[in-house]
Amino acid sequence: MALLTIVEDERALAREGAARFAAIVDDATQAHGRAIVSLTGGATPEQMYEVLASHAQVPWPVVHLFWGDERTVPPDHPDSNYGMAHRALVAHVPIPPTQVHRMRGELVPDEAARQYERELMGTFDLMLLGLGEDGHVASIFPFSPVLEERVRRAVAPWVPHLNSYRITLTPPALLDARRILMLVAGKKKAHAVKTAIESPPDLQRCPAQLLRSADERVEWLIDRAAAQGLSSRSS
Numbered sequence: 001m002a003l004l005t006i007v008e009d010e011r012a013l014a015r016e017g018a019a020r021f022a023a024i025v026d027d028a029t030q031a032h033g034r035a036i037v038s039l040t041g042g043a044t045p046e047q048m049y050e051v052l053a054s055h056a057q058v059p060w061p062v063v064h065l066f067w068g069d070e071r072t073v074p075p076d077h078p079d080s081n082y083g084m085a086h087r088a089l090v091a092h093v094p095i096p097p098t099q100v101h102r103m104r105g106e107l108v109p110d111e112a113a114r115q116y117e118r119e120l121m122g123t124f125d126l127m128l129l130g131l132g133e134d135g136h137v138a139s140i141f142p143f144s145p146v147l148e149e150r151v152r153r154a155v156a157p158w159v160p161h162l163n164s165y166r167i168t169l170t171p172p173a174l175l176d177a178r179r180i181l182m183l184v185a186g187k188k189k190a191h192a193v194k195t196a197i198e199s200p201p202d203l204q205r206c207p208a209q210l211l212r213s214a215d216e217r218v219e220w221l222i223d224r225a226a227a228q229g230l231s232s233r234s235s
């Protein structure tokens with residue numbers, strides 16, 4: 001069973017998430033002399049990134065940052081996952097630019113995905129992920145062909161309901177992490193949290209169930225509103 005931590009609200013989630021990040025990065029740098037971290041996009045992590053920006057304990061000079069997915073836009077576009085993380089965190093910490101590995105959303109999507117595969121550095125020390133209301137993780141949406149991917153580590157699927165391509169790490173890459181931290185907030189996510197953690201297996205409808213195969217390495221860090229659908233057995 002994955003670890004489940006329920007905190008009061010989004011502010012507590014940001015603080016607790018930043019503390020987890022710092023502790024996991026510290027463990028990794030103790031063990032390997034560096035930490036390889038994959039960040040998530042979306043709105044939920046922004047507060048946590050802001051807290052991290054002033055967190056004294058993170059040894060940024062030995063951290064490598066990657067992203068789990070990206071929108072097919074330039075880095076300065078409002079929808080850019082890299083752009084958000086840069087404004088909230090990367091621009092404020094002493095991480096060498098060569099260790100900031102963004103997905104090039106401005107390129108032809110498949111080329112960006114192939115380039116990213118060449119840039120990946122093997123097992124992640126920390127995989128930070130969010131959860132969509134429809135149960136998607138990174139840009140692996142319900143019924144996505146990416147769910148069948150067993151070889152590629154980054155691809156650029158066409159996402160019909162977004163009428164757009166996305167660039168995303170694949171299940172083999174997402175699960176190739178020593179620690180996976182799911183960061184989820186808000187009552188809108190309560191149904192997806194319940195489906196991902198408690199409901200019968202249905203990977204096509206809830207890609208977040210992918211994480212069940214890595215339970216011992218997964219922690220769900222969620223706020224009370226997102227936990228409201230869980231049965232007492234889980235919460």
Ligand code: 6PG
Pocket residue numbers: 040041042043044045068069070071081129130131132133136137138139
């Ligand atoms: C993205 C994300 C995506 C995100 C969820 C939750 O590019 O949108 O990486 O997987 O984590 O959609 O997004 P919110 O935090 O905005 O609800």
